[in-house]
Amino acid sequence: MMSQPAWPKIALTDIVLDAMGSDKAPEPEVRGAILACREHAVRVHLVGPEAALRATLDDYLKGERLPIHVVNATERIGMDEKAAVAVRNKRDSSMRVGLKIVREKRAAGFLTAGNTGAAMATAKMVLGALPGVDRPALTAILPTSSGSPCVLLDVGANVECKPQNLEQFAVMGEMYSRSVLKIARPRVGLLSIGEEESKGNELTREAYGLLKQLPINFIGNVEGRDIYNGNADVIVCDGFVGNVALKTSEGLGRLVSEMLRESLTRTVTAQAGALLSRKALKEFKKRLDYREYGGAPLLGVRGVCIVGHGSSNDRAIMNGIRVAAEFAQAGINDRIEREFSQRPIDPPPANRFGLPLQ
Amino acid sequence: MMSQPAWPKIALTDIVLDAMGSDKAPEPEVRGAILACREHAVRVHLVGPEAALRATLDDYLKGERLPIHVVNATERIGMDEKAAVAVRNKRDSSMRVGLKIVREKRAAGFLTAGNTGAAMATAKMVLGALPGVDRPALTAILPTSSGSPCVLLDVGANVECKPQNLEQFAVMGEMYSRSVLKIARPRVGLLSIGEEESKGNELTREAYGLLKQLPINFIGNVEGRDIYNGNADVIVCDGFVGNVALKTSEGLGRLVSEMLRESLTRTVTAQAGALLSRKALKEFKKRLDYREYGGAPLLGVRGVCIVGHGSSNDRAIMNGIRVAAEFAQAGINDRIEREFSQRPIDPPPANRFGLPLQ
Structure with missing residues (x-):
């Protein structure tokens, strides 16, 4: 002992x-x-x-x-x-x-x-x-095609948010991206359903007005696809929307892994090919794995x-x-x-x- | 001529x-x-x-x-x-x-x-x-791991919704699933951030009360991951949330394709292996391709x-x-x-x- x-x-x-x-x-x-x-x-x-x-x-x-x-x-x-x-x-x-x-x-x-x-x-x-x-925010660190992760918050701590909450999320997320992820000048986006300032719901339209006055690099509205394409370093949204985005990604990620395994099994017949592909699949899953990023900070x-x-x-x-x-x-x-x-x-x-x- | x-x-x-x-x-x-x-x-x-x-x-x-x-x-x-x-x-x-x-x-x-x-x-x-x-809804037909597609609405026609709108989306989506996709008894879920009736925001909590009284097979709240795991045949949400879920999926789908191509290129060295894997990748992308499903109906x-x-x-x-x-x-x-x-x-x-x- x-x-x-x-x-x-x-x-x-x-x-x-x-x-x-x-x-x-x-x-x-x-x-x-x-x-x-x-x-x-x-x-x-x-x-x-x-x-x-x-x-x-x-x-x-x-x-x-x-x-x-x-x-x-x-x-x-x-x-x-x-x-x-x-x-x-x-x-x-x-x-x-x-x-x-x-x-x-x-x-x-x-x-x-x-x-x-x-x-x-x-x-x-x-x-x-x-x-x-006013409200701490659960923050997801997600992979992007640029290789540099995207900070998404809130992903579930606050179901109903005021514009001021989103403003605070922007400040906290920007700080995290800059201090922990070492992004020099994080591009901060507001999750909405169109790029123009007028697009979105009441919450995002009001939050837009607050965010554009912050001393941060606010790039305006972004869309769901921008979470993964490397266009933004930090994306803010209310906890309901962020949670749906995160869990939708989780579901699609699982579907993709299943489909991929099936497709490989069906089409790759030679033993050597299957082995090589399995290695590729494993490497791919690792790159997509949130576990490599170490969890979600509560900011x-x-x-x-x-x-x-x-x-x-x-x-x-x-x-x-x-x-x-x-x-x-x-x-x-x-x-x-x-x-x-x-x-x-x-x-x-x-x-x-x-x-x-x- | x-x-x-x-x-x-x-x-x-x-x-x-x-x-x-x-x-x-x-x-x-x-x-x-x-x-x-x-x-x-x-x-x-x-x-x-x-x-x-x-x-x-x-x-x-x-x-x-x-x-x-x-x-x-x-x-x-x-x-x-x-x-x-x-x-x-x-x-x-x-x-x-x-x-x-x-x-x-x-x-x-x-x-x-x-x-x-x-x-x-x-x-x-x-x-x-x-x-x-009251409000027509844009409807996405998405692939799931069960092989039977999931009907998600609204994905962008109505940014701000009342509980009654979600109720109507449920009726219309159920009808589409039954009549066009030939699902005998479509399971209809309400997109939220937890399974219990009390989970979600004001809109989903009120909509829950309306949906459970409809003459449909309402399975309660579902989460983002349920869009792709085959747990529901129809999922209703407001157009803001649905649009974010759809575009997030689109972004992740693209990221996955890119990562996969890179992983395969890096790890699959033998010509034969690469060829086989490319075939698998193509088949996989086709299965994930919304185009195979023929577009989004406006219900x-x-x-x-x-x-x-x-x-x-x-x-x-x-x-x-x-x-x-x-x-x-x-x-x-x-x-x-x-x-x-x-x-x-x-x-x-x-x-x-x-x-x-x-």
Whole structure:
């Protein structure tokens, strides 16, 4: 039986990992934590039923000493539990215990692959919103044909939004793209159904007026196809529309994989050809895989909170831990706070780059 | 120079084709009309600049006699023209002249691969809405993993909807699925962001109450992924959300094709393997191709109106003509009219199949 390892004497970023989040928890979490500690300068606080976690950890570590710290939490919020009820009733859930560590500043970030609604509700309750932020936003980082990912928000935290919420999403998304994804001058678009300013619904038309006065590189309305074609670095929308766009993509992605497998099986008869194609298919699926991007950050809460997919494997967990550490190191939350506290009451008439708004 | 052909003595369905719709018009239209006449029992009214059309037609027909009738229209509505302006100013556009033929009952249906907004506006103006229908809906027919297509509406005709509009979309979509796609008991879902009745925004929550009282097989809320996984035969939503879902799919579809081509090129080195894979890729793209489904019907207008994609090729045009003919033969509009005229003031408490509403 292993005791807690001695921490190495270098600066590590502390990340809390909900060990009971994913569909197959805690195996992917335990193995993901190990991978992350081996590859990145992080210390992982693994939260869940202590005895069981310690046993699983010992199995996988096989005596190796890594900065993984087990924190006890006796309850688990299931995937199908109603967020509001679970958050209220399960006071010793791995999510709640984990987020408290972030609130107490004993860790820089939190990652869970569990129930998205419960994670958002718990984070909002335990961490609270950043000053100036009315509504935190769940943010998806999606692949594009240009190779540089597109930041889409909100994808489900806020079903009904006001124009001011979309304005705040734009500021937060731009900051994330600039600080974590290292895009120098992120192009920010407003998701609508036509390019002209007049196109869209009441919400988007009003939000357009606010966005074009922000000190960001606002490129005007964009359409659904622009999420993937590399025309925008950040796209804002209300949480209902963003969630539909994200889940539609998920559904189409699955259909495509199925169809592709069938097409390859049907047309590629030679053994060698099938083998080669299988390799191509695998590489392709990896490129399309959101898991490579490490989960969806919840932007606008006081602390770093990343929500991974329930089907996360160890590699996805490792990437999520890396993303949480990068997010924390980039100091985005301080920047968002500063941005909102500095925002002029009467906004400037043009954007700071003097670019055409269409 | 060919004279008008003598019509064969069998019953033909008359379909009007906007010859000036697609990006490469009129070639795809002329060739698509020829393919349709050869393969299906249709007579095509080809609308556009008469002399030019007749010359192109003669080139492709090479003396073959087919029931294709040229109708003169001197103006063309461009892809980027504003619908409202184009409809008002271009009184001799191929769309308007073509739709008038349908209004005058000299043809059973109309197909255009032109400007979607202009086609919808012209159809609403020239044909008008069916009695009982407040808002016609643009309808996409999408592929699913079950092999049976999913009917999604509205995908762009109505940006802001009331719950009653979604209710009417459900009735019309169900009718289309049953009559044209031959689904015996279409499962109708309401596009939302969670399965429970309480999930969604104000519009979907109110629409839920109306839909569950309809005499259709309402399966409750569905999510974006259900568009493609075969869980529903008909999915209703407002035109903003539907348009975002459709265009997001289009964008992802394109990204997938690009990535796939790259992955195959990179990993499949042997000539034979590349050849086989290219065949698989082609087959796969065909299965995902909306063109195989023949365009998007505008449901709820007095007459049959189908809008194809601007990039339609001759095969897409042929399929669109076939779909228009099937739509007309199915007598859907009469059924929709009957349905709305027969609808009880006080709707029955359960659906007619006694199925659980969740």
